[in-house]
Amino acid sequence: MRKNSKAAIIDAAIFLFNTKGFNGTSIRDIAAKADVNAANISYYFQNKNGLLENCFTVFFESYLEELEKGFSLLECGAEICMKAMVDNVLRYQCENTQLTRFILREMTIDSQVVREIMSTYHVKERYLFKKVLEYGMETGEFKKLSVPFSILQLKGLLSMPFLNTHYVTEVLHILPHERYFAEKYSSEISQWIKGTLCIDQHQEKMLIII
Amino acid sequence: MRKNSKAAIIDAAIFLFNTKGFNGTSIRDIAAKADVNAANISYYFQNKNGLLENCFTVFFESYLEELEKGFSLLECGAEICMKAMVDNVLRYQCENTQLTRFILREMTIDSQVVREIMSTYHVKERYLFKKVLEYGMETGEFKKLSVPFSILQLKGLLSMPFLNTHYVTEVLHILPHERYFAEKYSSEISQWIKGTLCIDQHQEKMLIII
Numbered sequence: 001m002r003k004n005s006k007a008a009i010i011d012a013a014i015f016l017f018n019t020k021g022f023n024g025t026s027i028r029d030i031a032a033k034a035d036v037n038a039a040n041i042s043y044y045f046q047n048k049n050g051l052l053e054n055c056f057t058v059f060f061e062s063y064l065e066e067l068e069k070g071f072s073l074l075e076c077g078a079e080i081c082m083k084a085m086v087d088n089v090l091r092y093q094c095e096n097t098q099l100t101r102f103i104l105r106e107m108t109i110d111s112q113v114v115r116e117i118m119s120t121y122h123v124k125e126r127y128l129f130k131k132v133l134e135y136g137m138e139t140g141e142f143k144k145l146s147v148p149f150s151i152l153q154l155k156g157l158l159s160m161p162f163l164n165t166h167y168v169t170e171v172l173h174i175l176p177h178e179r180y181f182a183e184k185y186s187s188e189i190s191q192w193i194k195g196t197l198c199i200d201q202h203q204e205k206m207l208i209i210i
Numbered sequence: 211m212r213k214n215s216k217a218a219i220i221d222a223a224i225f226l227f228n229t230k231g232f233n234g235t236s237i238r239d240i241a242a243k244a245d246v247n248a249a250n251i252s253y254y255f256q257n258k259n260g261l262l263e264n265c266f267t268v269f270f271e272s273y274l275e276e277l278e279k280g281f282s283l284l285e286c287g288a289e290i291c292m293k294a295m296v297d298n299v300l301r302y303q304c305e306n307t308q309l310t311r312f313i314l315r316e317m318t319i320d321s322q323v324v325r326e327i328m329s330t331y332h333v334k335e336r337y338l339f340k341k342v343l344e345y346g347m348e349t350g351e352f353k354k355l356s357v358p359f360s361i362l363q364l365k366g367l368l369s370m371p372f373l374n375t376h377y378v379t380e381v382l383h384i385l386p387h388e389r390y391f392a393e394k395y396s397s398e399i400s401q402w403i404k405g406t407l408c409i410d411q412h413q414e415k416m417l418i419i420i
Contacts, residue, residue: 148382160366195405
């Protein structure tokens with residue numbers, strides 16, 4: 001049994017789930033693609049559902065770690081903190097486009113696994129974003145905005161290029177797997193943070209004068 | 211044969227595709243749900259793929275019509291025009307949440323139908339958005355921005371609540387099928403248009419002075 005066969009199984013599974021769909025992929029397909037014995041897959045993951053749950057856990061554990069790394073900068077200010085969270089998430093998603101695409105797509109359906117993920121990871125994620133938004137409103141960096149609607153917008157911006165890889169490459173000719181993309185898109189979301197969340201500096205001055 | 215059986219078949223199909231998935235739904239299921247004879251479905255749509263293509267066409271024909279209605283206001287200014295396009299699309303999507311969710315989800319996979327839709331409807335949509343953005347940059351209403359990246363952001367904002375209905379209702383407690391939603395979310399995207407696309411009015415004054 002090769003040392004890295006677990007990783008090879010996961011890579012093969014993600015590739016096949018993305019191309020043939022979860023239901024259209026068999027354990028045998030995954031074993032052939034990963035060049036391992038089918039018994040190895042049972043050993044590590046029991047069955048295809050176990051493998052699916054593992055993909056979710058692998059993705060969201062790292063995803064939340066990236067968010068928390070950014071969140072730790074909250075004392076430096078809400079805008080800096082929010083930018084760091086966005087940068088970290090985008091970099092992570094760009095480094096794992098195949099996994100990200102698969103997970104984001106699975107999250108759009110209503111299943112038991114998805115509900116469990118929501119009630120743990122997504123609730124945690126909402127908590128972190130909410131803290132930053134509220135902190136920014138308290139310190140006067142951010143406008144008084146609806147927290148859920150701001151999170152809704154931010155999540156839409158963060159997921160769009162990864163969920164709609166095909167549209168993005170074929171119609172807009174943007175390549176999310178290329179190196180410059182994370183940097184470029186991150187500066188786009190910075191503009192959103194500045195324009196939508198942050199208090200206009202002129203307005204701020206006016207408030208100080210008044 | 212009832213007069214409205216075609217509409218009943220489409221409604222039943224969308225409901226079942228969203229709950230059981232396209233592959234998990236049979237013509238017999240659709241016939242039972244729509245309370246029609248299975249032969250009716252063959253008569254109208256030939257087979258399940260014909261029904262799928264019909265759903266795409268129904269959605270995108272109306273979607274583009276709404277975009278074009280907004281686009282016709284271009285002479286009133288780029289910001290007004292962009293807002294009208296967003297309002298129309300959001301209202302249409304709110305009135306058809308089930309269909310919108312199904313179509314947006316199908317568009318995330320790579321299939322022959324999806325590629326055809328992209329090369330017709332999405333290319334047309336990109337053309338319209340591009341015209342408005344370029345017009346706004348020419349007249350000095352909008353900042354000099356990357357057209358594809360601006361469309362990417364806008365598309366992310368427009369699709370998020372419909373594609374991730376479950377996340378939006380369960381985690382953020384926002385209900386996209388409720389009447390107030392289209393209005394509220396439309397004013398959120400207006401903020402994005404103002405903050406991200408439009409030239410800051412103070413900056414504009416500065417430019418005039420210089």
